[in-house]
Structure formats: C-alpha cells, structure tokens
Amino acid sequence: MAYDKFTVLKSSAVPMPIENVDTDQIIPARFLKATERKGFGDNLFRDWRYNTDGSQKKDFVLNNPIYSGKILIGGRNFGSGSSREHAAWAIYDYGFRCVVSSFFADIFKNNSLNIGILPVQVSAVFLDKIFTAIEANPAAELEVNLPEQKITILSTGESESFDINSYKKHNMTNGYDDIDYLQAMKSEIQLFAEKSKY
Amino acid sequence: MSQKPATLFDKVWDAHVVRKIEDGPDVLFIDRHFIHEVTSPVAFLGLESRGLKVMFSGKTFATADHNTPTINQHLPVQDPLSANQLKALETNSAKYGISHWGLGNPKNGIVHVVGPENGITLPGMTIVCGDSHTSTHGAFGAIAFGIGTSEVEMVLSSQCIMQPKPKKMRIKVNGKLGKGIVPKDVVLYIIAKLTAAGATGYFVEFAGDVFENMSMEGRMTVCNMSIEMGARGGMIAPDETTFAYIKGREKAPKDAAWDTALAYWKTLKTDEGAGFDLEYNYDAADIEPMITYGTNPGMGMGITKHIPVAAEAGGSKASYEKSLEYMGFHEEEEMLGKKVDYVFIGSCTNGRIEDFRAFASIVKGRKKADHVIAWIVPGSHIVEQQIKDEGILDILTKAGFELRQPGCSACLAMNDDKIPAGKYAVSTSNRNFEGRQGPGARTMLASPLVAAAAAVTGVVTDPRALLVD
Numbered sequence: 001m002a003y004d005k006f007t008v009l010k011s012s013a014v015p016m017p018i019e020n021v022d023t024d025q026i027i028p029a030r031f032l033k034a035t036e037r038k039g040f041g042d043n044l045f046r047d048w049r050y051n052t053d054g055s056q057k058k059d060f061v062l063n064n065p066i067y068s069g070k071i072l073i074g075g076r077n078f079g080s081g082s083s084r085e086h087a088a089w090a091i092y093d094y095g096f097r098c099v100v101s102s103f104f105a106d107i108f109k110n111n112s113l114n115i116g117i118l119p120v121q122v123s124a125v126f127l128d129k130i131f132t133a134i135e136a137n138p139a140a141e142l143e144v145n146l147p148e149q150k151i152t153i154l155s156t157g158e159s160e161s162f163d164i165n166s167y168k169k170h171n172m173t174n175g176y177d178d179i180d181y182l183q184a185m186k187s188e189i190q191l192f193a194e195k196s197k198y
Numbered sequence: 199m200s201q202k203p204a205t206l207f208d209k210v211w212d213a214h215v216v217r218k219i220e221d222g223p224d225v226l227f228i229d230r231h232f233i234h235e236v237t238s239p240v241a242f243l244g245l246e247s248r249g250l251k252v253m254f255s256g257k258t259f260a261t262a263d264h265n266t267p268t269i270n271q272h273l274p275v276q277d278p279l280s281a282n283q284l285k286a287l288e289t290n291s292a293k294y295g296i297s298h299w300g301l302g303n304p305k306n307g308i309v310h311v312v313g314p315e316n317g318i319t320l321p322g323m324t325i326v327c328g329d330s331h332t333s334t335h336g337a338f339g340a341i342a343f344g345i346g347t348s349e350v351e352m353v354l355s356s357q358c359i360m361q362p363k364p365k366k367m368r369i370k371v372n373g374k375l376g377k378g379i380v381p382k383d384v385v386l387y388i389i390a391k392l393t394a395a396g397a398t399g400y401f402v403e404f405a406g407d408v409f410e411n412m413s414m415e416g417r418m419t420v421c422n423m424s425i426e427m428g429a430r431g432g433m434i435a436p437d438e439t440t441f442a443y444i445k446g447r448e449k450a451p452k453d454a455a456w457d458t459a460l461a462y463w464k465t466l467k468t469d470e471g472a473g474f475d476l477e478y479n480y481d482a483a484d485i486e487p488m489i490t491y492g493t494n495p496g497m498g499m500g501i502t503k504h505i506p507v508a509a510e511a512g513g514s515k516a517s518y519e520k521s522l523e524y525m526g527f528h529e530e531e532e533m534l535g536k537k538v539d540y541v542f543i544g545s546c547t548n549g550r551i552e553d554f555r556a557f558a559s560i561v562k563g564r565k566k567a568d569h570v571i572a573w574i575v576p577g578s579h580i581v582e583q584q585i586k587d588e589g590i591l592d593i594l595t596k597a598g599f600e601l602r603q604p605g606c607s608a609c610l611a612m613n614d615d616k617i618p619a620g621k622y623a624v625s626t627s628n629r630n631f632e633g634r635q636g637p638g639a640r641t642m643l644a645s646p647l648v649a650a651a652a653a654v655t656g657v658v659t660d661p662r663a664l665l666v667d
Binding site: 017018019020022024025028029030032033034035036037047052075076077080081082083084085086088103104105106107110111114115165166167168177178179181182183185186188189192193196197198 | 216217219220221222223225227229230236237239240243244248250253254257264265277279280282283286320322323328329330332344345346347348349351352355356357358359360361362364394395398399425428430459462493494513514516517520610611612619629631632633634637638
C-alpha cells in the first residue's frame, strides 16, 4: 500500500510521557480481528482512552481537546512488544504522521517506516525539551524536516538532527515502499533462490 | 583458505544476503515463512490490489492459532470476526497453494510449536512470521524473527525482506542451575538484568554450559523471549541435541539429504575470536525461580525477593508507579503468599511437552486450590497427544484440572480465554503488559513449576518447597 510522501511536517503535537508504551496498549489484541486495513484509529490506545462502558477517560491525553496535531511524542522504548503492524496502522489512521521518542522498539520502527509514519529518535534531553515546550504551550508547534533530518521546536528555536538511512529517506520523501523495490529485482532473487539450500 | 572468524549469526545472515544497499538495508532471502490468521489477511489483500502472485508457495506454511477457541473445536467458531479471519486464511492458502493446517487438522497448533515439531524449522535457515515470537525458532541455530504485515506481503511476493543487519550480542550463562530452576527462569533472569529494551538493535547468541545442557524445548523457551529484552531475535548453535531432535521428523531431510544437511549444520557455530558488539556473562548459581511484579517482562525478580523501590528499578518514577498501581502492588512488598485467581500454562513460550511434565511433577498427588481457575492449553495436537500418552492427563484429572485444546489462548486473549479485570494470573506466557490477558487483567509471568505451585496452593509459592528429590 503506497502512502503519502513525507518531506516537511509542521504541526502541534500530542505528549505522552510514558515509558515502554507497548503495542498491546497502542492496539489491544481483541481489535486485531479485521481482514481489511480499516478503522484501526478508533481503537488506538483503546483501554487508556475509554472506560469499559465506552465512555471517555477524561484524564487521557487523546481525550483532552487542548492537545492535537499530527505528531505523537512518546516516552522511552516506544512500541515494544508484538510485531502487529496494526499498531502503526492505528497511529496512522488516527491522523499521526510522525512519532518522536528517545528510543523505539525495532519492529515498531520498521513497521512505521513501511507504512509512511516517520519515527524520529531524539536524545533524552531533547525529548524533555519538547515535553517542556508543550507543557508551556499546548499549541506549540514542531517542525520535522526529513530532507534536512532536523527536528525543531518552533516556539524556542531549539533543534536536533536525527538519523535515517538514505534508502528509507528516499522512500519516505517519494512515497515508495520496499515492495516496489523488491519487485524490480525479481530475476536476481530467482537466481539466488536456485542456489538455496532449503 | 583462511577466513576471518565469524559468529554463528554472521554465517547465517551473510549466506542469505541477495543484495546489499549502500546506507540502507540488506535484501535478505527467506527460507521459511509461517503465516497465521491475524497478520496475513491484509498482506493477501495487498497482493491482490497490486496484482502480484506468491513467488514460492512451497516456502510458506499456514496454521491457525491466535483466534482459535480452546474448547469445542469441532463446533463452528462462535465469534463471527474470528471465524472470518480463519476462513480468510483457509481461502488465501487454497488460492495460492500454501500448506494450511487449520482448526481441526491433526497437525494444528501454535505456529512456533508446530514448525519445529514437524521438522519445518531447520538450522541455518532464515525464518520469519508476522509474530514477534518467531524468535523461538532461533533455538535451532536459525535466524528467526517477527515481521509486520507489509513484510509478510514482501515475503509472499518476493521471498525477501529488507532490513539493516542488526548488531551482535552474546549472552553466556555458565555453571549449574539449582533444583527447580528451569529455562523460563533463566530467560526471565536475563531480561530482568537487561531490561525490556536492553537488547534492542541486537541479535543475541545464547552460549555457555547452561544452554548446551538444555533440551530443545528449553532452548525454544529462551529464544522465544529474546524479543522481550528488545532483541530482534536470539539463537543457539546447533549441536547433537538439535540434530537428535530433528532427525526423523516429517519435513526433515532424509537419507543422503540428511547427511549433506548435517555436514553443513555442523559448521554453524561461532568461530574462536569472532567479535560481538556487546557481551554479558551470568552465573547459573545466581538464578532462582523468577516471577514478574510489573507490566513489562523486564520487571521480574527472584520469587523470594521483595518488589524493588522505584530508584532501584531504574527508568522513570512515574512510569514505575503507574505499573505497580495497575498491578495493585507496592514497593518493598513480598511476592510469596500473594493470592492467585487464575493459572495459565501454555503458549509458544511454555506449551511444549516438557512444560507439562514439569507442571505435572508438582501437581502429582496434590489437588488444585479450590478458588483457582486453571487453563491448561497444549501448544499443538501433537503435544496434546503426548500429554495423554505419557499419563500426564491422568495426573491432571486426579488433581482436579481439565485439559483444553491447542491455541494461543490466554497469552493474548483474542479468543474467549480472558482473565477478568482486576484478577491475578500466574502465567507461563511471555507478556505481562497491561490488559494483555484481558482488559484489566494482572499478569505474573513465571515458569511451569511456579505456575503449578500457585495452582495447588492458591498463592504465589516457591516451587522448590514442593519438589521431591
């Protein structure tokens, strides 16, 4: 599934300063029963967002109207646990295009890049600066500049650079994915397969 | 020809690189691809919308496990959404010529139990599945890890995925394990030391006496939980124990092919002098029966210890307190003696025959505690049959337990096996995340021995007190 190109994103952000946010919190297993990629955003952070009777939990950040935007800011070790791509789908479907944390779990990071969400890993110090800026002004905007690999807190002007390999960067800025790439090298794969031991 | 010393991981990874991309991932050829009902339907839809075919249907194996009920499997599945996913797996497998061991098939079971026990999993392979516990297969000296649905689509359509080569970590545990200390304790101990993110970015090789002396079932338990320390996967060099386990299994090589395979498999070990990016060494004598007290698998401790205070535990104080509050526990409390409502033995972590033997060794001659609800779920029909053949079912029945049918069950509570809100479960599965075993459920991860001790006493109990010499 192709996705929108990602170049420069300027947006306010939703702060979630919790460590080890696992994919079971992002989307609980009981909501993985669809056979199509539709509507997962409704159940994003389901058990933190809603009471069992379906009413909203008022103290949860997604239910607080002062916070909005296309960037989610998470605590250390964001996205740990299950390989369910549904977690990334739910974040995308809800409207986020970028997740910022000081540390990401591997599979989540991979899944995000594969569907067009940019995971931006910043230092713990910079992460704190972002949380502080949003605390001071919930509408504070961030600029995530993928071509320059730079994230800036616009209200303070503080910025930090982030890593992404040039292959993935090229994919994200053009809206390409790995499936396109692999299809273009099928004959090379076929030759490799003929020598396979298994 | 002299070659640079290489690790087991390097040998297997490098043998599968189709193309290296500068400042990008490796294109990695995949030998075995397992699929199940939950993470595959959207991948098949993707194939269709792009007009792609399955490139090598013989390298993909389907089994239904995540959604399946663990009672009355002969009846139609009640939940329409689950039934729909199971049907989609069956239809997609038939359409593309993929082997499918669905509900009711005598080979059906949890994907990570089924692969090894039928000889589909072999040393030196690259193995992926849309499930993070694919790391289990690393016990055979394979590179095995979980992938997302986009990657499932890649493997179906091109038999490759694209990933940067991870860094390498070696974890050695040497010495002799004490009485009542089993593989689950070893891995929970390592995760408690490293934390739930301590191996992120790495692929782990487990080495040392403790793993060399471990059965294949035990090695699978250990590699299974590599992901719980953040590792991409974990692996153990194949040896005589590995070869003896594989020989004669349905899909294992036979005759001359066996000899050729064996000669290759014997080269799959880390060379003297090969380098790792990070190494840890632990002493088996320091490990006691383990139990978790929090909401990630790194929050574990020896069963006789007290819950640490936030400052000792590391990480943010607020996140630690949130975790203990969810569990209804407090800093410095003892775990021994805490009331247990539910006991779950099963899952891809501890759903193999050795786990049920261990469970039965404590249950034998005792009775299930009246207030405990126990779910005993074999990892596959083959394990279920072994439980019956070895007389374990009789022991369980006499003690007041019932055996259920195979599946992932309460490990992730996608079917009806959900722990109710607020209730405490001692579980042999792999994750104690909030709500993992049902909304509001409180999970304590432990070994089959600790689970059995809790099931017969009704409280968290040191299993060593119940073991006969």
